[in-house]
Amino acid sequence: MSAHHRIRIVAKPLACLAMAFFSLSSHADGTHKHWNYERGHEGPMHWAELDPSFETCGKGQLQSPIDIRQAVKATLPALQFTYNPVPPNLTNNGHTIQVNVPPGQTLTVGDQTYELLQFHFHTPSEEAVNGKRAAMVAHFVHKNAAGQLGVIGVLIQPGKTNAAYAPVFDHLPRKGEHITVDDLQLNLGALLPANKAYYQYAGSLTTPPCSEGVNWMVLKEPVRLGAEQIKTFRRIFNANARPIQPGHGRLIKESE
């Protein structure tokens, strides 16, 4: 079905790769040290040492991801998504595949309104529930008018091929590629599970600089993706999940 779509692929040099060649230069231009998900000195255990701006990755007390357990039932506001069909705009940033969306896609939670900026994927899922990680997770990253981030986590388990995700998984960009599919619509609302019950807790970005103050909302019901779709992602990113971080007694709420 993708044969007739107009696809524009732009290969961009990665800022991170460029840094690897100029590692002796100063970082006056604001770019950060390269980091990755491997065991070596650029891996998650060493992120905090790679750049002074990454210190929260080591010192933070509200880091993500966490193992979601002992959640407390609470009356949480319903999640109201106003997501519209958008043309997929995919980019491989060297750490994940990210889908950028045009303005106007909103999430309202109680008196907070957030705008969707982008969503991206990790494998396995970063969040665990009662010690178990899912095959993948999609993180829908939103920002409110005050600049605070609200991230919706959608756990992904293997099942039937998921047509709603096909516009993304049929066009996964390789490293350094940016893909725009002009005449194909991605139905954002269909990417979410039917049941919007969720866990809520305070956390952080799961990538450097690991900034805190992120409102995490992880949907309890997973979505299903075909085994082939999951495999297609893993051929590009075999594993891109940060290890589970200490909970430090943080409160995890669960909608009733």
Ligand SMILES: [Zn+2]
């Ligand atoms: Zn993420």
